[in-house]
Amino acid sequence: MTPPVVLTIAGSDSGGGAGIQADLKTFAALGAFGVSVITAVTAQNTLGVTAIHPIPIDVVAAQLDAVLDDFPLAAVKVGMIGDPAVAELILDRADRLPNLVVDPVLVATSGARLAETASVAPLVAYPCLLTPNRHEAAALVGRVIETAEEMAVAADELVGRGARAVVVTGSEGAVDVLRFDGTTEVLRGEPVRTENNHGSGCTFSSAIAVRLAAGDPVPTAVRNAKSYVTAALLGGRDWRLGDGPGPLDHFVF
Ligand SMILES: Nc1ncnc2c1ncn2[C@@H]1O[C@H](COP(=O)(O)OP(=O)(O)OP(=O)(O)O)[C@@H](O)[C@H]1O
Numbered sequence: 001m002t003p004p005v006v007l008t009i010a011g012s013d014s015g016g017g018a019g020i021q022a023d024l025k026t027f028a029a030l031g032a033f034g035v036s037v038i039t040a041v042t043a044q045n046t047l048g049v050t051a052i053h054p055i056p057i058d059v060v061a062a063q064l065d066a067v068l069d070d071f072p073l074a075a076v077k078v079g080m081i082g083d084p085a086v087a088e089l090i091l092d093r094a095d096r097l098p099n100l101v102v103d104p105v106l107v108a109t110s111g112a113r114l115a116e117t118a119s120v121a122p123l124v125a126y127p128c129l130l131t132p133n134r135h136e137a138a139a140l141v142g143r144v145i146e147t148a149e150e151m152a153v154a155a156d157e158l159v160g161r162g163a164r165a166v167v168v169t170g171s172e173g174a175v176d177v178l179r180f181d182g183t184t185e186v187l188r189g190e191p192v193r194t195e196n197n198h199g200s201g202c203t204f205s206s207a208i209a210v211r212l213a214a215g216d217p218v219p220t221a222v223r224n225a226k227s228y229v230t231a232a233l234l235g236g237r238d239w240r241l242g243d244g245p246g247p248l249d250h251f252v253f
């Protein structure tokens with residue numbers, strides 16, 4: 001059977017745990033055919049990021065148009081975009097990008113800055129499904145976010161700016177807050193004790209995109225994606241890949 005085609009527009013992680021590599025593994029694990037538009041090449045491993053090379057905007061646009069000219073897309077995930085021009089490009093082609101999920105990647109788990117807040121700002125006002133972690137949500141609304149209540153207020157504020165739905169993720173505590181269609185849902189997952197969480201946000205947003213492509217309504221897609229991330233965290237809990245925070249086991253099933 002022909003699988004749904006899901007696109008990732010994101011940066012490459014040479015360490016294979018986050019970015020394009022995590023996205024394509026997630027798509028494959030969950031039954032979608034992945035296509036990709038690379039916005040930046042990072043030299044990265046589990047210990048940190050040593051170089052970032054943004055791809056020239058005309059090459060980013062050429063990749064996107066090559067994909068759009070030949071594939072029927074069922075969903076699109078956006079990750080690291082180092083340049084506001086990439087956000088403008090996505091907005092320009094948005095009517096051909098269904099089920100748009102935007103992970104506003106700003107800082108890697110290792111602490112390295114991957115993008116400026118201004119580079120994702122144009123997309124935040126578009127009716128997409130936005131998946132900031134607490135720190136990214138804080139950067140977007142301009143104040144510190146700690147509690148689930150503060151996550152809910154921030155999610156509501158971001159919906160007010162134009163997002164269709166917002167999930168603020170809580171990392172290790174496994175408490176996420178979804179704001180969609182006038183209601184707030186607090187999702188309490190199983191906290192996994194692990195060092196290996198590199199790429200959890202990339203994996204989560206990619207899994208949401210696949211579930212939307214499969215026809216799940218937004219709240220179901222988010223819950224299913226969360227279950228998948230928990231399973232992938234549990235699967236990779238005891239392996240050692242690199243000396244720093246390692247990747248998840250995307251093929252845990
Ligand atoms: N240790 C953990 N145990 C259970 N769930 C976790 C854990 N760490 C992250 N998660 C879940 O993973 C998903 C992704 O959230 P997270 O906050 O880690 O994203 P992120 O910080 O943006 O990740 P990244 O920086 O890798 O993009 C959320 O559903 C979150 O609850």
Ligand SMILES: Cc1ncc(COP(=O)(O)O)c(N)n1
Nearest residue numbers: 011012018019108109198199
């Ligand atoms: C290319 C790229 N995209 C996204 C992330 C965020 O993932 P994490 O916060 O787990 O490092 C990353 N490290 N690298």
